[in-house]
Amino acid sequence: MKRNRIWLIPIILLMLCINVETAIAHANVPYHTYNYDYWEDIYYTPAAYVPNGNISGTKIDIGILNSPQDIFVGEDERVYIADTGNNRIVVLDKNMKLERIIDSFDNEGSLDTFKAPSGIYVTERNELYIADTDNLRVIALNEDGSLLKIISNPKSEVLANDFIFAPLKITVDYADRAYIIAKNMFQGIMAFDENGEFTGFTGTINVTITAYEKIWRKLSTKAQRERQIQFIPTEFTGVDISPDGFVYATNIDGGGEQSIRRLNPKGQDVIKKGRGGLSGDLTWRLAGHYSGASRIVDIVYRDNGIYSVVDKTRGRIFTYDHEGNLLYIFGGMGSQEGTFKNPVAIEEKGEEILVLDSYRGEILRFLPTQYGRLINEAVSLRFDGDEASAVNVWKQVLELDSNFELAYVGIGKSYLAAGDNKKAMEYLKLGMDREYYSIAYKRYRDDILKDNLSYILTGAMVLIVVLSLRSVINKKMGRRVVEDE
Amino acid sequence: MSKKEKLLYPFYVISHPFDGFYEVRHRGKGSVSLALLLIFLFGLSFSLNRRYAGFVVNLINPRHVDSRAEIIGIFLAVILFATANWSITCLMEGEGRFKDIITVIGYSMLPMVIVFVPATFISRFIASDEESIYYLIISLSIIYFVILLLIGIMVIHNFGFGKTLGTLLLTFVALLLIIFIILLLLSLINQVWLFLQSVYTELIMRG
Numbered sequence: 202m203k204r205n206r207i208w209l210i211p212i213i214l215l216m217l218c219i220n221v222e223t224a225i226a227h228a229n230v231p232y233h234t235y236n237y238d239y240w241e242d243i244y245y246t247p248a249a250y251v252p253n254g255n256i257s258g259t260k261i262d263i264g265i266l267n268s269p270q271d272i273f274v275g276e277d278e279r280v281y282i283a284d285t286g287n288n289r290i291v292v293l294d295k296n297m298k299l300e301r302i303i304d305s306f307d308n309e310g311s312l313d314t315f316k317a318p319s320g321i322y323v324t325e326r327n328e329l330y331i332a333d334t335d336n337l338r339v340i341a342l343n344e345d346g347s348l349l350k351i352i353s354n355p356k357s358e359v360l361a362n363d364f365i366f367a368p369l370k371i372t373v374d375y376a377d378r379a380y381i382i383a384k385n386m387f388q389g390i391m392a393f394d395e396n397g398e399f400t401g402f403t404g405t406i407n408v409t410i411t412a413y414e415k416i417w418r419k420l421s422t423k424a425q426r427e428r429q430i431q432f433i434p435t436e437f438t439g440v441d442i443s444p445d446g447f448v449y450a451t452n453i454d455g456g457g458e459q460s461i462r463r464l465n466p467k468g469q470d471v472i473k474k475g476r477g478g479l480s481g482d483l484t485w486r487l488a489g490h491y492s493g494a495s496r497i498v499d500i501v502y503r504d505n506g507i508y509s510v511v512d513k514t515r516g517r518i519f520t521y522d523h524e525g526n527l528l529y530i531f532g533g534m535g536s537q538e539g540t541f542k543n544p545v546a547i548e549e550k551g552e553e554i555l556v557l558d559s560y561r562g563e564i565l566r567f568l569p570t571q572y573g574r575l576i577n578e579a580v581s582l583r584f585d586g587d588e589a590s591a592v593n594v595w596k597q598v599l600e601l602d603s604n605f606e607l608a609y610v611g612i613g614k615s616y617l618a619a620g621d622n623k624k625a626m627e628y629l630k631l632g633m634d635r636e637y638y639s640i641a642y643k644r645y646r647d648d649i650l651k652d653n654l655s656y657i658l659t660g661a662m663v664l665i666v667v668l669s670l671r672s673v674i675n676k677k678m679g680r681r682v683v684e685d686e
Numbered sequence: 687m688s689k690k691e692k693l694l695y696p697f698y699v700i701s702h703p704f705d706g707f708y709e710v711r712h713r714g715k716g717s718v719s720l721a722l723l724l725i726f727l728f729g730l731s732f733s734l735n736r737r738y739a740g741f742v743v744n745l746i747n748p749r750h751v752d753s754r755a756e757i758i759g760i761f762l763a764v765i766l767f768a769t770a771n772w773s774i775t776c777l778m779e780g781e782g783r784f785k786d787i788i789t790v791i792g793y794s795m796l797p798m799v800i801v802f803v804p805a806t807f808i809s810r811f812i813a814s815d816e817e818s819i820y821y822l823i824i825s826l827s828i829i830y831f832v833i834l835l836l837i838g839i840m841v842i843h844n845f846g847f848g849k850t851l852g853t854l855l856l857t858f859v860a861l862l863l864i865i866f867i868i869l870l871l872l873s874l875i876n877q878v879w880l881f882l883q884s885v886y887t888e889l890i891m892r893g
Contacts, residue, residue: 240747630741639742639814646811 231540232516232533236604239476239633241483244604249520249529249573250554252539256564258284261299263291266562270319271370274550275327282557282564283321283331288314290321290331303329306342308351315340320370320382330379332368339368339381339397352379355391355399366391372442380448382437389468390437390450403468404450406434439499439546441508447471449502451510454480457494461510461521475525481512491515491534499546501554505581509547511556516541518556518567522580526607529576531567532556539565552577572601579611588615606632617641622648692717696724696793703834707841710793711786718785721792725764728795729757731802740809743817764791770860771839774853780843790838794831801827 234248258266267286274280279300280293289304305314320332327344338353355366367384374380377395380403389402410418418426439451448464460480463472477483481495495512497519502508506523516534521527533540542560549555552574554567569577575598582591592615595608602608609632616625617637622645629638650657695715699706710716733753736746768787775782782790801823809820840850 240749242747242749635742635814642742643813646813 230531231535231537232531234529234531236527236530237477237483238604239606241477243484246529246602246604247572248531248570249576250518250531250567250569253553253566253568255538255561255566256293256297258291258562261291261293261297263299263302266291268559269545269557269562270559271321271332271546272548272555272557272564273321273323274548274555275323276325277327278550279323280548280550280555280564281321281323281329283318285317285319285334285559288316288318290315290318290329303342303346306340306346306348308348320368322371322373324373324377325375328373330371330373332371332381334367334369334384337365337367339371339379350397352381352393352397355393357399357401359388359401360399370437370440372440372448374442374446374448375444376446380440380442382440382450385436387434387436390440390448390464392468401468403448404437404462404464404470405468406452406462408434438497439510441500441502443502449500449508451497451500453496453498455494456480457482457485460495460497461500461508473523473525475521475527477527479521479525481510481517481519482515485514495519498544501547501549503549505584507577507580507584509549509554511544511547513544516544518547518554522607523584528580528607529573539567541565572598575601576605579608583611588618591615608632610634610637613637613641617644692720696720696796699793700796700830700834703837704841706793707790707838710789710838711782711842716786716789716793718788718792721789724792724795724799725761726757727799728802729753729760731799731806732756732760735802735806738810739806740812742812742814743809743820764788766861766864767791767857770864771853771857774856774860775839775843775845778849778853778856780845780853782839782842786842787839790842791835794834794838797827797830797834 230248230251233245235243235245238244258264264287266282266284269282270285271283272280278295280297282291282293284291287304289302291302292300294300305312307313315331315333316335317333318331319334322330324330328349329342329344331340331342333340338351340351341349343349352368353366364386365384368381369384370382372380378400379393379397381391381393383391389405392400392403394400418429421429435452435454437450437452441449443449446466448462450462450464451460452462454460457480458478459472459474461472462470465471472479481497485494486492491514493514495517496514497510498513500508500510503520507520507528509518509520511518511532516532517530518532519527520529532544534542536542541556541558543558544556545559546557547554548557552569554569556565556567557563558565575594579591579594579598582588582594588611592612595611598605598608599612609628611632613625613628613632613634614637616622616628617640622641625641626638626645629641692715695706695717699710706715730753733751733756736744736756737748737751737753739746768784768791771787772782772784774780775787805820805823805827808823809817812820836847836850836854839845839854840847843850843853845853
């Protein structure tokens with residue numbers, strides 16, 4: 202007995218060790234990480250991103266950030282925070298250490314300040330565009346802090362006379378055209394040319410009225426109609442721009458169908474939609490805590506057609522690829538580290554994702570896991586058209602998450618290209634891609650028919666001979682029977 | 687009529703619906719148990735089709751296929767329809783008995799029973815641009831079922847075509863009424879049950 206016990210101790214210790222190991226490997230995150238399969242059912246995935254600490258005002262010794270509304274990460278990985286409540290812009294360097302604070306600038310000889318700056322954008326040349334909301338203007342500063350230009354008080358026939366231009370969010374393209382989301386502006390994103398002249402709207406969202414609402418409006422009296430809610434398009438909430446000049450914008454969609462738009466230079470929405478639409482969660486509770494469709498408040502365009510959006514309702518971050526496929530979901534509401542109270546802005550810094558929480562006055566940092574990294578890599582390879590090298594990455598993704606349909610489709614397509622139709626069929630079926638499965642199946646079926654053509658033809662010949670012989674014999678027999686009678 | 691003849695009679699009916707259904711009504715050639723068997727077989731083949739149709743044409747989430755629930759559902763639908771139809775035709779001088787209506791529904795389902803299983807088999811060997819063949823045979827069998835049902839109802843009640851359509855419309859109304867009353871009844875029973883439950887809790891709390 203005693204001897205047995207001595208043997209047990211190391212074994213128990215070993216088991217404890219293994220338990221600890223697996224706990225680390227599963228990366229205990231304070232939120233659910235899931236995705237939607239073909240049938241729009243939820244399945245749980247490994248975490249694609251894990252919390253990696255946070256940056257608050259007190260941590261960098263500049264006092265508490267007072268309801269900051271926007272962050273931006275420049276080309277050189279500097280982080281700019283629009284500290285709205287404190288009327289200042291905080292600039293952090295590459296290593297997230299305080300670099301400088303901008304709270305005033307030289308406006309043609311006099312010192313000028315900000316009033317509730319709530320949007321920020323920095324160009325490649327480090328020109329700083331600040332949506333100075335309560336001063337009703339956008340200020341552009343050079344890298345050294347001198348004034349570049351001011352965009353304010355746009356004049357146009359299409360604007361109402363009493364329209365007050367209060368910019369909220371801003372993005373600037375390679376040709377210095379500014380795209381600005383203004384308060385109470387339902388006609389779209391306001392576009393300004395390089396001289397700060399208003400040129401028009403881009404990405405107008407059309408109002409859709411259902412037949413039911415139309416009938417109801419017809420039936421109601423004028424007095425009733427006036428008291429009904431007006432049908433106005435939704436406002437845009439966040440905006441970003443890709444290097445090739447496409448504006449990515451988000452809006453709130455109560456129906457949960459499309460909250461993300463990709464606008465070409467003509468202002469048309471050219472986004473590609475995946476199976477489930479582009480509005481975060483596909484299913485949600487109708488009442489109670491965290492109910493309703495996702496309210497997408499900001500977007501960040503990442504490399505290779507990937508973009509991430511942040512949802513204010515449930516604090517989730519959804520990432521899509523250039524075809525509108527939902528890649529991974531992470532994040533949640535709460536007060537633990539890595540969860541949000543009121544997320545307002547999202548940015549990418551290197552491989553990190555930064556989310557600004559205005560209630561907490563913190564930037565929350567997220568680092569990709571192996572899982573997230575592999576998906577990013579595979580999607581990037583596919584975006585570049587290098588599907589062959591994507592296959593190996595997809596296989597690694599499947600080892601971590603065997604439900605990831607996009608990976609099956611990727612592998613299946615490459616098998617199809619390589620001519621291995623049977624394997625292609627297997628993978629495309631797992632990836633629920635009917636179109637390509639059908640192509641693979643057709644080729645497979647043709648191959649089988651071709652290989653066995655000789656047997657089939659021989660069989661058919663034999664059958665014909667037998668049948669004709671039988672009818673000949675039958676005729677003769679029949680005649681004999683008749684003769685016999 | 688021998689057992690074998692009775693078993694094969696549905697095949698005669700689907701090829702000669704007018705004569706066939708007439709003899710079901712007036713010469714006792716139908717069999718309710720055979721009709722029930724056919725309804726069961728239809729439920730089974732329907733379920734098989736949902737579960738095992740080829741990937742290209744199968745748009746049903748396999749997680750939601752429940753053969754038992756589907757077969758029971760089909761039986762309930764048939765009984766509901768038959769009850770509604772019977773109660774309407776009774777008032778409109780229809781000659782058919784309840785068992786005739788059940789027989790008509792069951793025998794009319796034969797084309798679907800025959801077609802669904804082979805169609806499911808075929809569907810596993812087609813590519814996406816050939817799927818119209820599959821949909822064609824499936825929908826043909828359903829159309830055949832509807833025609834047979836119409837003729838059957840017409841013949842067993844000795845109605846004209848217009849009157850049949852009229853009664854079918856009324857049948858639909860009756861169907862809604864029956865469902866409404868059942869729901870009402872269920873909610874009332876629930877109320878009574880809750881009342882009894884609260885009386886019981888009141889009593890034991892006092893005691």
